[in-house]
Amino acid sequence: MTVHVREMTVDDCEAVATVRVRGWRHAYAGLIPRAYLDAMSVEEDTARRRAHLAEGGGRVVNLVAEHAGRVGGWGCYGPGRDADAAAGSAELYALYVLPERLSTGTGRALLDELTARAAGAGYQDMRLWVLAGNERARRFYAKAGFAPDGAAEAFEVGGVSVPEVRYARRLSASVAAAPSLG
Template structure:
């Protein structure tokens, strides 16, 4: 599926399925996205140790395996891939639930505010809804205020679930947010 979207303040943006050829670009988006989004929230040494080459190789392995994860990229003709999102089945206690889970959504730090994140989110919401998932859940660092605002604008609300998460011995707790994808049944 390919979606074209043209925000008023950005050249034409293409949201499309990720291909194996995009692994290096997506790894760059992910690593640079982590370093930007989690600066001050996670240990700097952990963020600095992230490797684009290793991340790209891991992504190539995911493609070779084949799985239920849906990966989409946001691309501009003049810049290439500037954002990436991935979602798939929600996993809990070793089982899969009917809901979907947004695993990741990142945009190159210098491309934030250009509509790429909103376009990726719109595509993920549309695809997950069309696949019949009743809702979409995600986990976000409790202290990541910019990400929480972005998700709130997209209709996600905390549902009260929290998980401990630790990076190099530093606690960085996460909260779960959920957005319905299908309207409630009529009476």
């Protein structure tokens, strides 16, 4: 099964919104209030993404992963947003895969390309925030060389405080030199 990773275009906005909404509903069931997950809208998310891309997207890199021409995953990164982030620190803002695409290599292909592009752009490390209770994602990131760095905070969603932990990984020139999937 071949996964093709490429830059996201405005034509991908609805597919990416679908990946995000379905990804949240699957990954965060039991961790985030059901009412919040049920209220998520593919249409509203699509409109936000189109507006963001029309503005140029800033310094955020958005990639999609597709198989047989269908988008099954999406991820993005940009400069670190934490107060303690050094100038050379990237942050993985999001990485989601359709539930039926889990354990197919889609997420790994996306993460590999995101880290390679960040390293190629000169970032020395990458950080990400993951819900403390999201064991599947935590195992996924650990297998990719990320590890908790001791930072934790609460994420407010749907009126509930949900604990998050931060993971980090050094990036290297060898990551940037790895063959691109896109």
